[in-house]
Amino acid sequence: MPRAPNPDEIGCEEALIGEFWAPLAAAFPGALGLDDDAALIAPPEGRELVVTTDAIIAGVHFLPDEEPGAVGWKALAVNVSDLIGKGADPLAYVMSVALPSTPDRSWLRSFADGLAAAQKEFACSLAGGDTDRTPGPLTVSITAIGTVPAGRMVLRSTARPGDRIYVTGTIGDAFLGLALRRDPGLGARCKLDDAAGSYLAQQFRRPRPPMGVIAALRTCASASMDISDGLVKDFERLCRVSGTGGHIAAARVPLSPAGSTVVANGGATLADLMTGGEDYQVLATVPEARAGEFETLSTAAGVKVAHVGSIESLATGVTIRDAVGNAMAFTRSGWDHFRDTSVS
Amino acid sequence: MPRAPNPDEIGCEEALIGEFWAPLAAAFPGALGLDDDAALIAPPEGRELVVTTDAIIAGVHFLPDEEPGAVGWKALAVNVSDLIGKGADPLAYVMSVALPSTPDRSWLRSFADGLAAAQKEFACSLAGGDTDRTPGPLTVSITAIGTVPAGRMVLRSTARPGDRIYVTGTIGDAFLGLALRRDPGLGARCKLDDAAGSYLAQQFRRPRPPMGVIAALRTCASASMDISDGLVKDFERLCRVSGTGGHIAAARVPLSPAGSTVVANGGATLADLMTGGEDYQVLATVPEARAGEFETLSTAAGVKVAHVGSIESLATGVTIRDAVGNAMAFTRSGWDHFRDTSVS
Numbered sequence: 001m002p003r004a005p006n007p008d009e010i011g012c013e014e015a016l017i018g019e020f021w022a023p024l025a026a027a028f029p030g031a032l033g034l035d036d037d038a039a040l041i042a043p044p045e046g047r048e049l050v051v052t053t054d055a056i057i058a059g060v061h062f063l064p065d066e067e068p069g070a071v072g073w074k075a076l077a078v079n080v081s082d083l084i085g086k087g088a089d090p091l092a093y094v095m096s097v098a099l100p101s102t103p104d105r106s107w108l109r110s111f112a113d114g115l116a117a118a119q120k121e122f123a124c125s126l127a128g129g130d131t132d133r134t135p136g137p138l139t140v141s142i143t144a145i146g147t148v149p150a151g152r153m154v155l156r157s158t159a160r161p162g163d164r165i166y167v168t169g170t171i172g173d174a175f176l177g178l179a180l181r182r183d184p185g186l187g188a189r190c191k192l193d194d195a196a197g198s199y200l201a202q203q204f205r206r207p208r209p210p211m212g213v214i215a216a217l218r219t220c221a222s223a224s225m226d227i228s229d230g231l232v233k234d235f236e237r238l239c240r241v242s243g244t245g246g247h248i249a250a251a252r253v254p255l256s257p258a259g260s261t262v263v264a265n266g267g268a269t270l271a272d273l274m275t276g277g278e279d280y281q282v283l284a285t286v287p288e289a290r291a292g293e294f295e296t297l298s299t300a301a302g303v304k305v306a307h308v309g310s311i312e313s314l315a316t317g318v319t320i321r322d323a324v325g326n327a328m329a330f331t332r333s334g335w336d337h338f339r340d341t342s343v344s
Numbered sequence: 345m346p347r348a349p350n351p352d353e354i355g356c357e358e359a360l361i362g363e364f365w366a367p368l369a370a371a372f373p374g375a376l377g378l379d380d381d382a383a384l385i386a387p388p389e390g391r392e393l394v395v396t397t398d399a400i401i402a403g404v405h406f407l408p409d410e411e412p413g414a415v416g417w418k419a420l421a422v423n424v425s426d427l428i429g430k431g432a433d434p435l436a437y438v439m440s441v442a443l444p445s446t447p448d449r450s451w452l453r454s455f456a457d458g459l460a461a462a463q464k465e466f467a468c469s470l471a472g473g474d475t476d477r478t479p480g481p482l483t484v485s486i487t488a489i490g491t492v493p494a495g496r497m498v499l500r501s502t503a504r505p506g507d508r509i510y511v512t513g514t515i516g517d518a519f520l521g522l523a524l525r526r527d528p529g530l531g532a533r534c535k536l537d538d539a540a541g542s543y544l545a546q547q548f549r550r551p552r553p554p555m556g557v558i559a560a561l562r563t564c565a566s567a568s569m570d571i572s573d574g575l576v577k578d579f580e581r582l583c584r585v586s587g588t589g590g591h592i593a594a595a596r597v598p599l600s601p602a603g604s605t606v607v608a609n610g611g612a613t614l615a616d617l618m619t620g621g622e623d624y625q626v627l628a629t630v631p632e633a634r635a636g637e638f639e640t641l642s643t644a645a646g647v648k649v650a651h652v653g654s655i656e657s658l659a660t661g662v663t664i665r666d667a668v669g670n671a672m673a674f675t676r677s678g679w680d681h682f683r684d685t686s687v688s
Contacts, residue, residue: 153384
């Protein structure tokens, strides 16, 4: 069936690659200008590659009406977050995009601009990709590739009893940013000013995982991972694979001024913030002897780190403790990509 | 809303990983048992990595009622095809799966078995992944990683006038396999016996890109790529990025006995087969002086190769020639992932 001509329509996959994707790959020689079937990645001498993949889906990981620049940013940021959690320097990424309809140039321009801004923030380039149409929702699947000096990837499984537990940044802001989008009256009820509301919204829309902590993690951390599914859940995972117990003191969990305001005004509980997910911060364990250096290196690189608890023996269990030291109970520990099906 | 309990239901992402994905990663140490956020990939000394990504979507790249084992197989095969086209030995892959509903164990078992069979055929392992639910169709996005000796990736852009053009296997079988699924009467009208019909169906459902040609490509080819979007379109692409012309003699394009039978009985034209896509064979250019060695190495590794044409100067243009040497005209050159939206 003939369609009406649309001056903004992109006629074929190759036109789309040339106009929107190739500029994102221009700085990475191994991308071969996106003119080949695959990228060539030659790790620098003495370095190994760290590879991670995460997809984001409209209506699941971002709101269907999200502006396309934020979608592009977030697709890359959530993957870089995993690299940072492993102490890896981002290098490149490949992207598979499934578009629900023929997009116009302005949509693609904004999406590509969001990716370009994220590439600049996270010091990596597009190396290859695949663009399809889908009868379903917009889906962006990225595989991010980073590098570490040989043998220096920071694992989840190597925390040891006695290590301090740190988190970067503040917890729960993205969860509150989403809550504000769903319930626009929440801000007024919690006495948030416009700047605080914008700050929270931005943490959900354009999360900024802490590049500055990479060197400190490689130098000092015994184990680490990103906090993307909720602090409680990710802390439980780290202890489980490390074969340890541990506790986090809820009162030490760092909140932003905006997050504190919402909690103080009854708009959310601390438990909500610790289990909401989408933080894209780092949970790290650091031996006591390296703690000072970890704090110094992180702070010097502009990353706020908070000492929130300790790794303990397996027998002590994994707990979040309230202000008087009792274990808190949670109805859910965090986001399950499989059971929790929607943000909309 | 509470749902009726389903004994086959997988309760959470981690249970799914443990039961179905982790066994696929057991042979690859860098997968870290899928217990971490990322995979560690240390290329062997002196080797570089080749990285490619392709997604397959229900109703776009495979039929919505396809059996799950074939979906798993095909998701990996289409990516390995790109590695083979670059002369790269498959090493590992990461996979992002978006599931449209809570799958039961039998679906996941079959899907994982299809992946396991493909891993065995293509000598690679799962290294990491991401599992989500989607309101849209089943989408499997794989990034495949292979290795080449440093400097030996075979590019698309390096064909030279005078080179011979080869293709592996036979062309158009997957296109006919899909045609038979859409039009079950086609087989009888074209006098195909059951074995021939099954053969064609299998080429669409479980394509088997030619692992045996990898060494011959690295040793002898000046340029190569896989043929996934149709021989005519992919040949045009190779010439364009190489800055050459060239011709393929249609009469030399290798058809299977089943494909020849369909064409002889008017069920499809040779042009249909050369533009239908989904072949997952290799198009290679080989300097005249290496042609004998290329044929010998390929044949010894069990891969049939056919000399179908020549690379020429840019000025001669890119043509497919009929039996008397005239340029053939095509209404379409191949599959466009962006313009062509459905197989169903």
